[in-house]
Amino acid sequence: MPELPEVETTLRGIEPHILNRKIKRIVVRQPSLRWPVPNKELQKKLKEKSFSKIQRRAKYLILESYLGNLIIHLGMSGSLKFFPEKKIPGKHDHIDINFEGNRFLRFTDPRRFGSFHWVDKDRIHPLLSNLGPEPLGNSFSGTYLFKNSRGRKIAIKNFLMNSKIVAGIGNIYSSESLFRAGIRPQKSAGSISLKKYEDLAFSIKEVLMQAIESGGTTLKDFVGGDNKPGFFKQNLFVYGRSGKRCKKCLTLLKNLKITQRSSFYCPKCQR
DNA sequence: CATCGGACCTGTTAGC
DNA sequence: TGCTAACAGGTCCGAT
Numbered sequence: 001m002p003e004l005p006e007v008e009t010t011l012r013g014i015e016p017h018i019l020n021r022k023i024k025r026i027v028v029r030q031p032s033l034r035w036p037v038p039n040k041e042l043q044k045k046l047k048e049k050s051f052s053k054i055q056r057r058a059k060y061l062i063l064e065s066y067l068g069n070l071i072i073h074l075g076m077s078g079s080l081k082f083f084p085e086k087k088i089p090g091k092h093d094h095i096d097i098n099f100e101g102n103r104f105l106r107f108t109d110p111r112r113f114g115s116f117h118w119v120d121k122d123r124i125h126p127l128l129s130n131l132g133p134e135p136l137g138n139s140f141s142g143t144y145l146f147k148n149s150r151g152r153k154i155a156i157k158n159f160l161m162n163s164k165i166v167a168g169i170g171n172i173y174s175s176e177s178l179f180r181a182g183i184r185p186q187k188s189a190g191s192i193s194l195k196k197y198e199d200l201a202f203s204i205k206e207v208l209m210q211a212i213e214s215g216g217t218t219l220k221d222f223v224g225g226d227n228k229p230g231f232f233k234q235n236l237f238v239y240g241r242s243g244k245r246c247k248k249c250l251t252l253l254k255n256l257k258i259t260q261r262s263s264f265y266c267p268k269c270q271r
Numbered sequence: 272c273a274t275c276g277g278a279c280c281t282g283t284t285a286g287c
Numbered sequence: 288t289g290c291t292a293a294c295a296g297g298t299c300c301g302a303t
Contacts, residue, residue: 002296034279034298059297076296077281092281111280113297127299154274163298170296219296220283259275262294 002074004135004168005211006230007059010080013224014105015054017082018063021099022050030094034075034115037095041118046070046097058131058167068120071128075113081106081227132166135204140166142198149189149197155258156192157185160204169204172217172239175264177204179238184270185263186256210235238264 002010023046031037045067053064061080063070072080085102095107095116107114119125133140148165149156159165160174169177178185180203183196192200211217216230219240224230237247242255242264251268 006296032280073297075280075298109280110282111295111297113280152273158274161297170298172296217296 002059002078002216003170003173004056004059005173005208005232006216006224007056007061007074007168008212009216009224009230010074011054011056011061013226013228014080014082017084017103018051018097018099018105019054020050020052021103023047024098024100027096027098028094029089029096030112033094033109033112034073035117037116038118042070042116045118057128057134058163059170060128066121068118068123069125071115071117071119071125072107073115073117075109075111075115077111078107078109078114081108130164132162132164135166135168135201135208140201140205142194142201145201146192146194146197149192152190153188155186156183156189156200157258157263159189166204168208171261171263172219172236173204173207173211175239176207176236179264179266179270180207182270185265186258238266240264 026042026046028037028039031039046065049065049067051063051065055062055064059073061072063072074080082105083103089096092110093106093108097105117125117127133144149159152159157174157178160169160177161171175185177200181196181200183192183200211232214230214232214235215224215228217232217236218229219233238253241253244253245251246253246266246269249266249268251266253264253266256263256265
């Protein structure tokens with residue numbers, strides 16, 4: 001479900017509810033996620049503490065506290081929601097972070113590709129140590145993409161989804177940004193010009209910012225931390241629209257599998 | 272080093 | 288209606 005805009009939406013939804021609230025207990029009902037949940041460590045380090053800041057890096061949420069950071073990844077189907085009072089957990093409600101006064105943050109994840117990690121103060125978790133630049137940050141540019149793509153034969157779509165190259169772009173927004181920049185998803189990364197990469201970097205920033213403004217993309221059941229769905233789906237040009245007509249030129253859109261994943265494009269607008 | 276396929280899971284939907 | 292296969296927003300790791 002969640003790519004960068006959905007994770008950002010989640011952050012903004014939960015932050016005002018949990019910041020500086022005293023944590024009473026972490027309840028782990030299902031410790032078997034993408035990686036085992038470090039249950040004991042979480043209890044030990046977070047009990048009676050609070051989160052003073054929440055950040056996003058790539059698709060990771062980083063909840064900062066006195067002794068270190070709780071790092072959460074939502075995987076494919078994960079979500080985090082805040083509740084102001086007790087609520088019976090459902091089948092996929094794997095973890096609750098309980099605060100004072102019956103308030104709690106609940107992690108739900110049917111497919112269990114999500115993860116919880118602990119990292120001590122001033123240390124960098126290995127999973128976050130090799131990430132590429134944030135696409136909305138200043139160091140990400142067409143020049144950056146151009147330089148890093150020379151000699152590489154990988155499809156541009158996969159290049160964009162490689163988190164070592166640029167963080168936070170998944171299947172939806174890779175397709176969407178390539179459409180906006182007029183580039184075919186299967187074109188090799190090394191064959192794209194600097195000019196086109198400048199268009200692409202612009203398109204990536206544009207589509208991500210617009211999606212964040214709309215509260216993310218709700219394809220099926222995504223809701224932000226405040227339980228509201230995202231409204232960006234209506235602004236998608238190609239994702240999930242194969243067989244339908246291009247919103248710009250009315251050509252029938254295609255769905256091409258690139259390394260096992262659906263890739264949507266317009267054969268006329270994208271060359 | 273670059274690239275590809277498999278792996279981790281469950282739920283939904285399309286097709287027979 | 289019921290069964291099976293394909294597919295779904297992610298990404299790490301090992302083989303090539």
